[in-house]
Amino acid sequence: MNTFAIAWDSIWHHRTRSFLTALGIIIGVFAVVTLTSLGGGVQKFVNQKFAGIGANLITVAPALPTAHSHSHRHSRPVGNGPSFQAVPSTLTAQDVSALNHSGTNALRKAAGVVTVPMLIAKGSTSSSAGVMGVSYPYYGMQRMTVKAGSLRGSGVVLGDSVAHDLFGKSPALNQDVTIGTQTYKVTGVLKSLSGAPGSDPNNTAYLPLHTAMTLSHQTTVSEIILAAASAQDVNQAVGIANRILAKSHPSHNYRIITSQEILKTVTSTTSVITDFLAGIAGISLLVGGIGIMNIMLVTVSERFREIGIRKALGARDGDILVQFLTESVLLALIGGAVGTVLSGLATHIVGKAVGIPAGLTVSSVMTAVLFSIGVGAVFGVLPALRAARLMPAEALRTE
Amino acid sequence: MAIERADTSALIQVKDLSRTYGEGPATVHALRGINLDIQKGEMVALMGPSGSGKSTLMNVLGLFDRATSGTYTLGSQDMTRLTGRQQANLRGRRIAFVFQGIHLLPRLTALANVELPMSYARMSSAQRKDAALKALQLLGVDHLKDRYPSQMSGGQAQRVAIARAIAPGPDLLLADEPTGALDRKSGTLVLEAFQSLHQETGVTIVIVTHDPYVAQHAERIIALEDGHVLSDTRVEDRLIAHHEDEPSKGEQS
Numbered sequence: 001m002n003t004f005a006i007a008w009d010s011i012w013h014h015r016t017r018s019f020l021t022a023l024g025i026i027i028g029v030f031a032v033v034t035l036t037s038l039g040g041g042v043q044k045f046v047n048q049k050f051a052g053i054g055a056n057l058i059t060v061a062p063a064l065p066t067a068h069s070h071s072h073r074h075s076r077p078v079g080n081g082p083s084f085q086a087v088p089s090t091l092t093a094q095d096v097s098a099l100n101h102s103g104t105n106a107l108r109k110a111a112g113v114v115t116v117p118m119l120i121a122k123g124s125t126s127s128s129a130g131v132m133g134v135s136y137p138y139y140g141m142q143r144m145t146v147k148a149g150s151l152r153g154s155g156v157v158l159g160d161s162v163a164h165d166l167f168g169k170s171p172a173l174n175q176d177v178t179i180g181t182q183t184y185k186v187t188g189v190l191k192s193l194s195g196a197p198g199s200d201p202n203n204t205a206y207l208p209l210h211t212a213m214t215l216s217h218q219t220t221v222s223e224i225i226l227a228a229a230s231a232q233d234v235n236q237a238v239g240i241a242n243r244i245l246a247k248s249h250p251s252h253n254y255r256i257i258t259s260q261e262i263l264k265t266v267t268s269t270t271s272v273i274t275d276f277l278a279g280i281a282g283i284s285l286l287v288g289g290i291g292i293m294n295i296m297l298v299t300v301s302e303r304f305r306e307i308g309i310r311k312a313l314g315a316r317d318g319d320i321l322v323q324f325l326t327e328s329v330l331l332a333l334i335g336g337a338v339g340t341v342l343s344g345l346a347t348h349i350v351g352k353a354v355g356i357p358a359g360l361t362v363s364s365v366m367t368a369v370l371f372s373i374g375v376g377a378v379f380g381v382l383p384a385l386r387a388a389r390l391m392p393a394e395a396l397r398t399e
Numbered sequence: 400m401a402i403e404r405a406d407t408s409a410l411i412q413v414k415d416l417s418r419t420y421g422e423g424p425a426t427v428h429a430l431r432g433i434n435l436d437i438q439k440g441e442m443v444a445l446m447g448p449s450g451s452g453k454s455t456l457m458n459v460l461g462l463f464d465r466a467t468s469g470t471y472t473l474g475s476q477d478m479t480r481l482t483g484r485q486q487a488n489l490r491g492r493r494i495a496f497v498f499q500g501i502h503l504l505p506r507l508t509a510l511a512n513v514e515l516p517m518s519y520a521r522m523s524s525a526q527r528k529d530a531a532l533k534a535l536q537l538l539g540v541d542h543l544k545d546r547y548p549s550q551m552s553g554g555q556a557q558r559v560a561i562a563r564a565i566a567p568g569p570d571l572l573l574a575d576e577p578t579g580a581l582d583r584k585s586g587t588l589v590l591e592a593f594q595s596l597h598q599e600t601g602v603t604i605v606i607v608t609h610d611p612y613v614a615q616h617a618e619r620i621i622a623l624e625d626g627h628v629l630s631d632t633r634v635e636d637r638l639i640a641h642h643e644d645e646p647s648k649g650e651q652s
């Protein structure tokens with residue numbers, strides 16, 4: 001006799017009851033797997049977005065000096081300590097130039113970025129767009145391309161929505177716009193870009209770096225973006241950048257942030273949220289487990305006679321224990337499998353609707369399976385022990 | 400008047416066996432010091448009024464229940480000292496049981512039912528199938544091997560149950576009112592099955608019955624009353640007595 005066959009037979013015999021019991025597990029597994037899969041999807045989405053702007057990018061930002069320390073401060077997470085803005089910048093166009101000519105393969109390019117606190121307008125129509133000054137390599141780093149004009153011009157490059165806001169459907173190229181008190185020609189219009197984390201490039205107007213610095217009377221840049229040759233070269237590039245910057249910044253009043261670090265912060269935040277939600281969903285799994293225990297206790301008392309016969313025929317306590325444990329584990333596994341399949345469907349549909357690459361992962365399925373087995377085993381032990389310890393005479397008395 | 404035998408080759412030796420249920424004033428003394436020897440190869444009928452302790456004794460002999468005090472030796476092994484696991488290993492193999500009701504598992508075929516004790520004994524599937532078919536044949540029910548219990552008559556089912564009991568080749572076959580749930584005709588068939596089994600295999604049989612007709616087929620009749628052995632009669636003795644004064648006695652129903 002096959003233990004598995006006996007268990008299946010019993011579950012199938014009480015189909016309705018088994019289904020209702022499994023439903024608890026179905027819901028629990030569904031909730032846990034769906035949440036973790038969606039969380040995984042969000043994470044994948046974030047990863048892809050970061051890969052999109054380049055995992056090879058490094059940001060140099062101003063920071064308070066670290067007097068005697070020349071250790072790499074760049075491992076400090078974003079948003080920690082005094083805020084970005086509060087620190088007066090010390091990074092200069094010379095730094096940009098020095099970094100741009102590192103003469104190494106690992107550190108390929110550097111681009112200065114300056115924020116211009118002014119509005120852009122066409123006549124009396126103003127826009128909510130931000131204005132930035134960037135050096136030319138910036139466009140390439142951010143994978144920006146033009147749909148009209150060029151990026152090399154001396155005028156302003158408009159993001160897709162800025163152009164639309166100011167000029168509607170009519171062409172913006174070679175038209176005049178005012179920024180602050182100055183008037184500039186539109187020399188380029190960007191192709192629409194899907195939003196990268198942070199600022200929205202579609203709603204930004206870009207001036208050449210020096211033009212922007214002169215316009216806003218700034219002598220320093222807000223930050224410097226570096227491009228390493230590849231994601232693998234980031235650490236080496238950081239080392240080179242530190243060496244170059246150390247000359248002009250002996251007090252180390254800057255910090256270096258790699259996209260991996262930003263990614264790490266975002267990732268750990270999403271995973272904390274996902275784990276928290278999955279934990280809450282796990283409570284329903286617990287409730288499902290109690291349902292299994294309940295129904296297994298009923299099953300055992302219904303089957304005293306069968307247990308008695310089996311023990312009279314030489315079944316050991318262990319045989320009976322295994323038989324009932326198999327049944328509860330199988331029941332939970334069926335629930336887990338159905339829950340996982342439903343969750344796969346739901347994750348797929350929600351992922352499609354929201355636009356994140358969510359789907360079942362091997363690890364989420366494994367977790368669901370192991371969880372189901374665990375729940376079935378843990379909550380099946382008590383009823384199974386009760387069955388196993390019956391004396392045959394006792395079990396056979398109840399007819 | 401229990402027969403005292405000094406025969407050490409007795410298969411079963413029961414000494415001072417007691418079984419009580421419950422505690423305090425509600426205590427039920429189901430067995431009050433039973434002494435019995437049963438020889439290998441005997442066919443014994445166990446009789447007595449309802450509540451006299453027959454089933455209780457059978458349960459102890461079958462290792463379904465533990466005695467409160469006294470000893471029970473099977474072969475040379477003290478059964479009262481065995482662990483639960485050791486008892487389980489004897490159940491269904493050395494000691495087989497046929498119950499009053501039909502105790503086949505409803506969702507197994509006749510063949511699977513007969514194989515069950517042997518599969519708990521971890522016998523190979525070829526071996527147990529072989530033994531099961533032989534046992535079914537011996538009881539004349541091998542044509543029912545693929546039927547489920549619900550597709551058999553009571554008599555057929557009970558014969559399958561007997562086949563299940565004897566298939567592993569037990570030393571001791573216990574039957575507690577095996578014909579109790581059957582009509583006379585199928586009861587007779589089942590009884591004949593026990594008799595021919597006894598003759599052909601020489602297995603030791605203890606059979607509980609209320610039916611004097613059934614008891615007549617045994618070699619020895621042990622009568623219980625209120626947890627004591629009231630009488631222990633060999634059939635030869637009884638047949639002589641039977642000749643002397645007509646309506647037979649020593650049989651209660």
Ligand SMILES: Nc1ncnc2c1ncn2[C@@H]1O[C@H](COP(=O)(O)OP(=O)(O)OP(=O)(O)O)[C@@H](O)[C@H]1O
Binds near residue numbers: 397420449450451456
């Ligand atoms: N589990 C139990 N708990 C309490 N009392 C019990 C239990 N089992 C049996 N008894 C009592 O023990 C006594 C002997 O019962 P037993 O079943 O052995 O009688 P029996 O001779 O088999 O009767 P019957 O011919 O009706 O089957 C009875 O008084 C019965 O009520």
Ligand SMILES: [Mg+2]
Binds near residue numbers: 453
């Ligand atoms: Mg009885």
